[in-house]
Structure formats: structure tokens, C-alpha cells
Amino acid sequence: MTKNEFMDAKENALKSLNEACDQEKVDEGALPLLSIINKIDGLYTSSSCAGRIVLLEIPHIGDKKGARFLGVWHRTIQQEELSAASKKATKGLLWLLAQAPIIHIGAENLPLADRMVKTAVACGFKNSAIRSLGKTVIIELCSTERLDAPIGRDGGLFCSEKHLTLLVEISNEVIERSSEKMSRLAEKLAKFADFP
Amino acid sequence: MTKNEFMDAKENALKSLNEACDQEKVDEGALPLLSIINKIDGLYTSSSCAGRIVLLEIPHIGDKKGARFLGVWHRTIQQEELSAASKKATKGLLWLLAQAPIIHIGAENLPLADRMVKTAVACGFKNSAIRSLGKTVIIELCSTERLDAPIGRDGGLFCSEKHLTLLVEISNEVIERSSEKMSRLAEKLAKFADFP
Secondary structure (H helix, E strand, O other), rough: OHHHHHHHHHHHHHHHHHHHHHHHOHHHHHHHHHHHHOOOOOOEEEEEEOOOEEEEEEOOOOOOOOOEEEEEEEOOOOOHHHHHHHHOOOOOEEEEEEOOOOOEEEEEEHHHHHHHHHHHHHHHOOOOEEEEEOOOOEEEEEOOOOEEEEEEOOEEEEOHHHHHHHHHHHHHHHHHHHHHHHHHHHHHHHOOOOOO | OHHHHHHHHHHHHHHHHHHHHEEEEHHHHHHHHHHHHOOOOEEEEEEEOOEEEEEEOOOOOOOOEEEEEEEEOOOOOOOOHHHHHHOOOOEEEEEEEEEEOEEEEEOHHHHHHHHHHHHHOOOOOOOEEEEEEOOEEEEEEEEEOEEEEHHHHHHHEOOOOHHHHHHHHHHHHHHHHHHHHHHHHHHHHHOOOOOO
């Protein structure tokens, strides 16, 4: 890929990001980090999620297509919100997920991609890696904290109040740690004015 | 890295693997796949886990160092085994994990690494990626099925029998799917006699 082709790809990505921002489709929590990454020559963000808590119902394990979202929160939650959302369950497996941020980045070349992955790993995004080598190198930044818990079936919630309290507490901790790690990475990258 | 340096690295890795096998430290379920990968010119396996179910106790989320393993099974389990292991819990958070296989592979060059990742993704190892670009390229093959559920605290198990049944059922499904995916990938790679 030539420098010009990369610049075109970056321009398109930034245009899509701005449109998504206008439509409030971008997680606000991720914006400062995305903005800093996009200021770096040779890198652009292609998609992102700042971390979230999800209550979903699926016919069976791994069946993403059949998934029905009963609740999605890009922030910490109250136990009552989870209880209320779980009342919408009808059929299949009920899962509570707490997911760390995932940020996809296009990189102009491999050394830059490798440096970005190493920086992210050092800031706590330990599951970061190079996901594909096409015309553009695609990096995925991801952390390891998570919760993936089956909590009911066929409309029934199997958790006691005490258990729900624990699940909400840990889910909220995933969100809080996600936010801290994004700040840490943004700070680190901001110092790299001359990155790479 | 020269061809000779790579061959030395591969020889060392295979020696370590054989020693680990002799000491029964390698998951038997992964052996056929490891053997096929190691027959491919330019690739060698450096570490592996065939997937497992784990009951562990940690002081707080993410504190891997403080983790205490109460049960580790590289196979499907019975509910009674999980109940028995949970009785060993004393202090901290009690987590049940079901983990898909993770296989690390050294590759001689990037095109080979990229091809291996794409083949693995096509066989269901959707979290596969290039993890580092050093002298040797390191690939990680990993699948997406998992269960990471907090199920108790400070010696107390918070799950009803019905909930435990569900957790064991899904954990066992993770193990069964892991096994199927490893077979599928082994079959696919075996056909690539002339890989790449």
C-alpha cells in the first residue's frame, strides 16, 4: 500500500468516525483514546467499544446470530437495572457478560503495528495482537478482564440476590478497570508526540 | 533469523515437547494437532493447552498471582466433582472458568504465520492472531467459547443445584467444542501436505 492509499484509508475511517460521533453511535468513554491514536501518523482507528455490560439470551452456546440483547450498558450498573432487564427473558440461555474495551486499528506498516501492540500490552491491554496482514495491517487492542456467566434458562433467573450482587460488583469492576486502562494508554501515547 | 537459526529453535521446541510428554505434562487431547503442526516446515508449537475447566479462588479480579486452583480438569466433568472441589474454598472470589484451547506457534516468516492464522480462523479458532514479531513470529491460536463465572465468595458457593447443572453443562460444551475444533484443524492441516 502506498502512502497515498493509506492516507485515503485513514481519511475514510476518520470520516466514518465523525459521522458515528454525530449519530452518538460511538462510546463516549473511548473518544479521548481514539482521538490520540488518530493523531499518530500511520495509524487510524477502524472500530471500537469502550467496554460494556450485556445481558443477552441465546438459543445455545456460541449462537451469536440467535442472540437477543435484553440490556446493554456502556457504564457501571445498579443491581435493579439487571434484575429489571432479566424479566424480559423468555427462552434459551441467559448470559451476563462484562467486556473490556476492544479497539481495532489500521497501521501503515508492521514495525508501527508491533510498537503499538507492545505499548498497549505494557498499559494492560494484554490480549492485543496483530489480527491480519492485508494491504493495511489490522491490530486489535483488548484487555483480559471479563465475565461470561450463564445465569438462567428459559425465562428463569437462577441467581440469588447475594449472587447477583457479586456479579454486578465484578461487572462494574471490569468497566472501571477498562476506563483506567484506556486513560493510561491515552496518557502514554500522548507523550509519544513523535510516535513512533 | 536464518533458516539454520529457525531449525535450531524448532529442534529445541520439539525436544522440550518430548520431555513434557514423557513427564505427562502435555494435554493428550492436543497431541495429534501439535504433531501435525510440527510436521509443517517453518512452524513449531511452543506451548499449548487443549482446553480446560478450572475452579479457582482469587483475592480479587485479575489477581492471577494470588490465584489458588481448587480443581483443574482437561476433560468434561460431573457436577459432583465441581461441588466437591468447591468445598475447599476459604477466602476470596470463587470463579468457574471453562477455557478453549490455546496453542502458541513459532513461524519462520510472516506469510506462513498469516496463512496459519487464516486456516485456524476458518476452522473455528476465531481469536487467532500474530502475537509478536521478534526474531521468530509468534502466533496464538484460540477459540471464542468460554465461561468466566464468579460463583461464590469467602468459602460460600452462591449457586443452587439447578444453576450448577447449567454451569457444568455449558463448561462441558466448551470442552467438547474445543475437541471438535482441534480435530477439524488437524484434518485441514493434514491435507496441506505441501503447506504452505
